[in-house]
Amino acid sequence: MTVKLSILPVYSEVHPDSKHQIGSVRLLKHQVETLAAFNDPNIDVIFNVAMTGDGKSLAAYLPAFQKQKNIIAMYPTNELVQDQHRALPRYEQDLQIRLPRYGTMYSDKITQLMRENDNKARLEEARKLLERNGILLTNPDLIHLMMSHQYGWDHQRKELPVTIGAYFDYFLFDEFHIFGVPQVISVMNMLGYLNVNYHDKPADRKKFVFLSATPSKLMNDLLESGGLRYKKIEGNYLSTEQQGYRCILQPCELELHEVSQEAPTEMWVLEHLQDILSFFKQHPQSKAAILVYSVATARRLYACLKEYFKPHNITVGENTGLTHPDERRASFEKHVLVGTSTVDIGVDFRINYLIFEAYNAGSFLQRFGRLGRHTGYSIYHAHALLPRFVLERLILKLGTLGEIERKTFNEAIREAFPVEAEFKSYTQLWGVVQAAQVLAELQSQSKKDANEAFTGALSSQYDLFYGAQTQPVMTKALKKYWAIRNKQPEILAELSSFRGLSPLSCGVWDTDNHLQTYDLFFLLTNTEFEVLSAAEFMQEVKRQGLEERDYKDQLLYLKIIKYVPERQQLILGLPFAVADYAARLHTVQVLDNFFVREPSFTGRDQVNRVLKTKSLTCILSDMGRKELKQRLNLPTMFPIQRLQDKTGAEYAVAFGQEALLLDSLLFWRKTKGDQAMFL
Incomplete structure (x- = not known):
C-alpha cells in the first residue's frame, strides 16, 4: 500500500513594520512577537511553536542580541550544544552585531578545563563558566543538578x-517536546525555585523560553496552578508566494509506504537500493538521509549501503549513539547519512532525499521536518514508512489529494497516530518526591545558614504546582522522600537524575577500535562480545589518551567481536517464584539477582555473576510485554523486557525511570491473594 502526496511549500509572514530588522535581516512576525513577550512584565514563560526551519532559535536569542540580556541556552545533546555554539559567529556576521563573551558547558568541557588549569575542583571550573559568559550553551541535565543542589559537596x-x-x-530550553513527564517536573521545580527567589525583585525576575512543538497539557496546567503566566507564539503561514512572506520550506514529493514486523524498514530499504541509486543518477548533487530507530538496524544498513554504493562513488556515513563523535560529524558531509534519533535532535544539515520510519506523530513531524529547509536542489523527495493502520487513517483523512498544505498535513499526522500514554498520575506519585528532594537539600543546609524562609516559600510554590488549594502535598511528599532515602536509595537516585540513571552501562571496545559506553541489554541482543577485565579496558583507555573518568565504574567491560545480522531474543530470570511474592507485582521496588536466561553466549556466566549483584529499581507485571503496551498505550520504543522466574512463569519487567512511569499507570491493578485483579 502506497500513497503519493505533493506537500506544498511554506511561507512565513515577515513583520510588516520595517523597523524590525537586525543588520540586513528583516525579522519574521513570530520573532518580533517573541521579543515583545519577553519585554512584557506580565509574562514569565514563552512557548515558541513556529514550524521547523522558521527561525525559532533567532527568536529566542533576540533578547541577548538586542537587549544584552544574559542567557543560559539548554539543548538535549552536547553535539547540538557544540553545533549551536559554532552558529553564533554566523549570527554576528549576518546580523552585523557584536556578541558578549559566549561559551559552552558540559561534562567533557569541564574535565578539559580542569586538566588545562590543573584544578581538581569541578565546581570551580563550572562556576567560572557561569560567571564569564553572557551566552552560555549547555544541557538541561547539568543545570538540573545545579539548581536542585546536587552539584558539588556539602x-x-x-x-x-x-x-x-x-x-x-533568562533560560532557553530547545527541542523540549522530546522530553517526558519526569523532565517536565524537573524543569517546573527549577522555574519554581527561581520564581520564588526573585518574587520580590520584579526588575530581576527570570524569563523562560521553550522552543518546541505544542506544549503538553501537563506543563500548561502546572504553570497555571503555580501562578506563572505564559504565552504561546505561532508562525503565520501561506502555501503560495506572496509579498510580505518568506519561503521557509520547499515543496516536497512524499510517498507513504506500509511496513510491518514481517516486512520491516530494513527490508524495504534493501529492496529499494536500485531506486535510491537511480535518484542519485538523475540528480547527481543530491544528499540523502535514512532515519531509523534501532542502532543495530542503522549499523547493518550502513554496512550494506556503503558496500553497494562504493562502485558508484556515492559515500555513506553513520550517525548513531554508537558512532564515534568524529565520524558523526563527518556523516553530514557524505552523500547518504544513515542515522537514528541522534539525527532527529541533532545538527541542521542539507538533504533533498529522505527515507524514514515513524512510530508516533512527534517523531514523524521531527524527521519529515528535516526535508526542504535548504534551497539549491531541483527536487525534494521523501519516503515515509508507517504501520498499516496509520496509513489507512491518513487515506481516510486525506483521500486522494494530490497537493496538500504542510499545516493541514501535519494536523492529519497528529490525528492518524494513536495517542500515547501521558502518565498523568506520575506527578502525584513520584513528581512530588522530585520536588521534595530540592526541599530536603535546602533543609539540610538550614543548620548552616538562614534560608528557612526561602525553603518555606518554595514549599508553598510546589504546593501550588502539585497540590490543591485546600490540600498541600509537600509535607507528605517530604515524608515519602525520607522513607525512600532511608530504605530504597536506588529509587531516589533515579528520581534525582534528569533522564534517569544508566546502571547497566558497560565500557565498550567497538569493532572500529573506538571506546565508548553503552547499555548491556542492547549489547546482549545485537552483538557478540568477549568480557574484558577492568584493567585490560583501562589500559586501552590510557593508550588512546582518553579520559579515564569517563570509563570508570561501568557494570562490565566488553570487546565487540561483531554485530549479529538479526536481533537476538532477551529473556531475564529471577531465582525465585514471583507468584510466592504476589505483593511485588505492579509496584516499584529494588531487586537484585537478575540474570540472563537468553540468549546463550560465551561469557554468559561472567555477565550473570556481575548482573546478579546489581540492585535495580524495577517493576514487575504478570501481563506480557505486548499486552502491557497495548492496554496502556505505551510508546512503541518503551523498554520492557521479558522475564521468567524460577518456575518458568512469564512476566514483564521495566527498569529505572521507566519503572516509575509504568507504576503511574498500574496503580489500578492491585493484588489480592495470589491473583491480580482490575479495579
Missing part, C-alpha cells in the same frame, strides 16, 4: 543556584 551545593540567578536573565 555546603558548596547551594552556591551554583545563587550564581545562576545572579548572572543570567
Whole structure:
C-alpha cells in the first residue's frame, strides 16, 4: 500500500513594520512577537511553536542580541550544544552585531578545563563558566543538578543556584517536546525555585523560553496552578508566494509506504537500493538521509549501503549513539547519512532525499521536518514508512489529494497516530518526591545558614504546582522522600537524575577500535562480545589518551567481536517464584539477582555473576510485554523486557525511570491473594 502526496511549500509572514530588522535581516512576525513577550512584565514563560526551519532559535536569542540580556541556552545533546555554539559567529556576521563573551558547558568541557588549569575542583571550573559568559550553551541535565543542589559537596551545593540567578536573565530550553513527564517536573521545580527567589525583585525576575512543538497539557496546567503566566507564539503561514512572506520550506514529493514486523524498514530499504541509486543518477548533487530507530538496524544498513554504493562513488556515513563523535560529524558531509534519533535532535544539515520510519506523530513531524529547509536542489523527495493502520487513517483523512498544505498535513499526522500514554498520575506519585528532594537539600543546609524562609516559600510554590488549594502535598511528599532515602536509595537516585540513571552501562571496545559506553541489554541482543577485565579496558583507555573518568565504574567491560545480522531474543530470570511474592507485582521496588536466561553466549556466566549483584529499581507485571503496551498505550520504543522466574512463569519487567512511569499507570491493578485483579 502506497500513497503519493505533493506537500506544498511554506511561507512565513515577515513583520510588516520595517523597523524590525537586525543588520540586513528583516525579522519574521513570530520573532518580533517573541521579543515583545519577553519585554512584557506580565509574562514569565514563552512557548515558541513556529514550524521547523522558521527561525525559532533567532527568536529566542533576540533578547541577548538586542537587549544584552544574559542567557543560559539548554539543548538535549552536547553535539547540538557544540553545533549551536559554532552558529553564533554566523549570527554576528549576518546580523552585523557584536556578541558578549559566549561559551559552552558540559561534562567533557569541564574535565578539559580542569586538566588545562590543573584544578581538581569541578565546581570551580563550572562556576567560572557561569560567571564569564553572557551566552552560555549547555544541557538541561547539568543545570538540573545545579539548581536542585546536587552539584558539588556539602555546603558548596547551594552556591551554583545563587550564581545562576545572579548572572543570567533568562533560560532557553530547545527541542523540549522530546522530553517526558519526569523532565517536565524537573524543569517546573527549577522555574519554581527561581520564581520564588526573585518574587520580590520584579526588575530581576527570570524569563523562560521553550522552543518546541505544542506544549503538553501537563506543563500548561502546572504553570497555571503555580501562578506563572505564559504565552504561546505561532508562525503565520501561506502555501503560495506572496509579498510580505518568506519561503521557509520547499515543496516536497512524499510517498507513504506500509511496513510491518514481517516486512520491516530494513527490508524495504534493501529492496529499494536500485531506486535510491537511480535518484542519485538523475540528480547527481543530491544528499540523502535514512532515519531509523534501532542502532543495530542503522549499523547493518550502513554496512550494506556503503558496500553497494562504493562502485558508484556515492559515500555513506553513520550517525548513531554508537558512532564515534568524529565520524558523526563527518556523516553530514557524505552523500547518504544513515542515522537514528541522534539525527532527529541533532545538527541542521542539507538533504533533498529522505527515507524514514515513524512510530508516533512527534517523531514523524521531527524527521519529515528535516526535508526542504535548504534551497539549491531541483527536487525534494521523501519516503515515509508507517504501520498499516496509520496509513489507512491518513487515506481516510486525506483521500486522494494530490497537493496538500504542510499545516493541514501535519494536523492529519497528529490525528492518524494513536495517542500515547501521558502518565498523568506520575506527578502525584513520584513528581512530588522530585520536588521534595530540592526541599530536603535546602533543609539540610538550614543548620548552616538562614534560608528557612526561602525553603518555606518554595514549599508553598510546589504546593501550588502539585497540590490543591485546600490540600498541600509537600509535607507528605517530604515524608515519602525520607522513607525512600532511608530504605530504597536506588529509587531516589533515579528520581534525582534528569533522564534517569544508566546502571547497566558497560565500557565498550567497538569493532572500529573506538571506546565508548553503552547499555548491556542492547549489547546482549545485537552483538557478540568477549568480557574484558577492568584493567585490560583501562589500559586501552590510557593508550588512546582518553579520559579515564569517563570509563570508570561501568557494570562490565566488553570487546565487540561483531554485530549479529538479526536481533537476538532477551529473556531475564529471577531465582525465585514471583507468584510466592504476589505483593511485588505492579509496584516499584529494588531487586537484585537478575540474570540472563537468553540468549546463550560465551561469557554468559561472567555477565550473570556481575548482573546478579546489581540492585535495580524495577517493576514487575504478570501481563506480557505486548499486552502491557497495548492496554496502556505505551510508546512503541518503551523498554520492557521479558522475564521468567524460577518456575518458568512469564512476566514483564521495566527498569529505572521507566519503572516509575509504568507504576503511574498500574496503580489500578492491585493484588489480592495470589491473583491480580482490575479495579
